[in-house]
Amino acid sequence: MLQLTPSQSLHHPLSSPPPPQIFPFSPFLQSCKTQHDVKRAHALSLRTGAFDHPSIASRLLALYADPKINSLSYARSVFDLIRHPDLISWNILIKCYVENQRSHDAICLFHELVHEFTPDSFTLPSVIKGCARLNAVSEGKQIHGLVVKAGFSLDKFVQSSLVSMYSRCGEIGYARKVFDQMGERDLVLWNCLIDGYARCGEVELALQLFNEMPERDYFSWTCLVDGFAKCGRLDIARDVFDRMPSRNLVSWNAMINGCMKSGDFEMAYRLFNEMPTKDIITWNSMISGYEFNGQFMEALKLFLVMLKEGLVPNHTTFVGALSAVSGLAVLSKGKWVHSLMVKHGIESEGVLGTSLIDMYSKCGSVDSALTVFRMISKKKLGHWTAVIVGLGMHGKAEHALEIFSEMCRTGLQPHAITFLGVLNACSHAGLVELGRHYFKMMTNDYGIEPTIEHYGCLVDILCRAGNLEEAKDIIEGMPMRPNKLIWMNLLSGSRNFGNINIGEYAARCLIEVAPETSGCYVVLSNIYAAAGKWDKVSSVREMMKKRGIRKEPGCSYIEHKGMLHEFNVGDKSHPQAKEIYSKMAEMREKLKSAGHVPDTSQVLLCLEDEKEKEAELENHSERLAIAFGLINVDSGTPIRIIKNLRVCNDCHSITKLLSDIYNREIIVRDNSRFHHFKNGLCSCKDFW
DNA sequence: TTAGGGTTAG
Incomplete structure (x- = not known):
């Protein structure tokens, strides 16, 4: 039987009902x-x-x-239904926009609000934070004016957000002024300024403030650790870290991240093993730190350990892992990381889409890069740019330019990096006129100021076509000081077209800006060698010896069944060395029958005997890798080789011939681009 | 019915 509650039992069924309750x-x-x-x-x-x-x-x-x-x-739809929202409702909505990365809309709302209300001490910190997020310092300054007018000059909430906004926008001087005019300073205000100084690298001032402040919390200590660690002053960062009364996860992470960025892997590892608990940021700091320093294999190994320990990788983890794969250029690893992304339900839209396109391009599979690109539904500028750059490095300039036009038709405005991709594509394909055209289009139609990299591309384009004088004029008329790459381009162009005068000039300038560049001496000696000036070759070699500069040794690698096989010049250490060398002998015979005459013009050594020069060429690392590929890689699969230096002339011609003789596709990534060798031809059309 | 800074990976 149902138990009646006292209130219900008080009403007789026949008495009048209670008044309707709201x-x-x-x-x-x-x-x-x-x-x-x-x-x-x-x-x-x-x-x-x-x-x-x-x-x-x-x-x-x-x-x-x-x-x-x-x-x-x-929240927005509720707000829109309120007939006369009060100031509190406006404040709540503005804050919600800022917290959801919609600071621009927050500022627009703020402009609507000021027609009806005077903003209060809740409105102002939110909208100032929005300005900081957008790096909108002029907007921030206007709001600062309003702060003064509305009488919030001594409000600690408003003032600390102003200090934070100014320091994040790089206006540390203004931040300091705001701080100085506050009579009563609380912990948050001190922290905002310390964080500001640490962020802009003024760590000494941050430390000074830290010593002056009346009390400190985690935040104050960690800002300091992070500031010193980020600018590479690890000893001081470590000292501060060790002196912390107690450490939290954030401070451990800041310290580890700093060590990794400075390349002190050992200290990072010690801390990594010592710390009581780790989170995804710890792992990501380690992985992206290795990647940042070019330690791609280490980055991937750690990624694997992380997975084994059952941690769930996030967006940032995948950005790091994909970049590491791009650096290694090992396609199978890239496919594996991509499949893991799918497994973890991570979307390929946004930044990760760009990472994927970049990874597939740099691993030599530009078709997969295109597939990823086509599957992205809301294509952003970064996606278009990545695919243009990718096609360019594979010598597919026409396709890159088509995509560029397609992008412009959608109404997107190309930026400086998009044009870098376009110009690079032109240079890799030897499209001189088009290169000039796009360079002009960038400045005239889009008002983009060319950077030194754009000039580098233009110089490269002209040099590849043999317009060395014009390239030299461009360099001399540039509004900035030419760098190492620019002179290297002119020097390589001079070598390719046998121009000793310009070559010597470029080498002189190059040695001035970057005396440690081994490539400079190598190319200059190549120029002299090609002209048969052996005395000059010797003097360049003497100079190298005196300055302690060594030619970077050539190294190639090839991936087979999940293993990376590395080959150095004249390497005999590989377990299959015997087979590889006999394959090389076979290759030599076949090349000879095909009528190949070795091109010894680029041999650095001063060898009298032609035979010795030929022998030097035959030891080049990519030949060992090709021989390994011919022995081990299935016949239907392309042989993919990664090389640390530029492919030399003779290796380029023999690889073309070998692709025909053995009917194999050979894909070589050198230090600047891809070469696809097939049926006796190369995708670079001999422009590289 | 709102509550400043939020530091570490990107």
Whole structure:
């Protein structure tokens, strides 16, 4: 039998009913924990008419905007239904926009708000934070004016957000002024300024403030650790870290990240093993730190350990892992990382789409890069740029330029890097006129100021076509000081066209800006060798010896069944060395029958005997890798080789011939681009 | 019914 409650039992069934009660909304709203709860309350409020009560609608707005629920679109729709929203409702909505990376909209709302209300000490910190996020310092300064006019010059909440905004926008001087004019300074205000100094690299000043401040918390200590660690002053960072009264995860991570970025892997590893708990940021700092320093294999190994330990990789982990794969250029590893992304349900839109396109291009599979590109539904400028750059490095200039036009038709504005991709494509394909055309288009139609990299491309384009004088004029007329790459381009062009005068001039300038560049001496001696000036070759070699400069040794590698096989010049250490050398002898015979005459013009050594020079060429590392590939890689699969230096003339001609003789596709990535060798031809059309 | 800085990977 149903037990009646006392209140129910008081009413006789025949007596008059109690007056209709308004649904008790307040406690109901208070109990909302999830978005689902709030939606239910929202629906009920609409059904019962309670929504029309301004306090109920405002409360719903606050719930949707609560960081735990964080439903911006619902918050906005509730706000739009409130007939006369009060200042509190405006404040809640603006804050919600800022927290959801919609600072621009937040600032627009703020402009609407000031027509009706004077902003208060809740409005201002939110909108100032929005300015900081957007790096909108001029907007921030205007709001600062309003802060003064509205009488918030001594409000600690408003002032600390101003200090933070100025220091994040790189205006540390203004941050300091705001700090100085505050009579009463609390911990947060001190922290904002210390963080500002540490961020802009003024670590000494940060330390000075730190020593002056009356009390410190985690935040103050960690800002300092991070500031010193980021600018490479690890000893001081470590000292501060060791002196911390107690450490939290963030401070460990800051220290580890700093060590990794400075390349002190040993200290990073010690800390990594010592720390009591790790989180995804710890792992990501380690992985991307290795990647940052070119330790691609180490980065991938650690990625694997992380997976084995059962951690779930996130967006940033994949950016690091994909970049490491791009550096190694090992396609099978790239496919594996891509499949893991799919398995973890990580979208390829956004930055990761760019990483994937870049990875497939740099691993030699430009077709996969295109497939990824086509599958991205909302293509952003970065995606277009990545695919243009990728096609360019594979010598597919026409395709790159088609994509560029397609992009312009969608109404997207190319930026400086897009043009770098376009110009690079032109240079790799020897398209001189088009190169000039796009260089002009960039400045005239898009108002983009050419950087030194753009000039580098233009010089490269002209040099490849043999217009050395014009290239020299461009360099001399540049508004900035030419760098190492520019002179190297002119020097290589001079070698390719046998121009000793310009070659010597370029080498002289190059030695001036970068005396440690071994390539410079090598190319200059190549120029002299080609002209048969052996005395000059010797003097260049003497100079190299005196300055302690050594030619970077050639090294090639090839991946087979998940293993990387590395070959150095004249290497006999490989387990299959015997087979490889007999394959090389076979290659030599076949090349000879095909009528190949070795091109010894680029041999650095001063060898009298032609035979010795030929022998030097035959030891080049990519030949060992090709021989290995011919022995081991299945006949239907391309042989993919990665090389640390530029492919030399003779290796280039023999690889073309070998692709025909053995009917194999050979893909070589050298230090600047890809060569696809097939049926006796190369995709670079002999421009490289 | 709002509550400053939020530091570490990118």
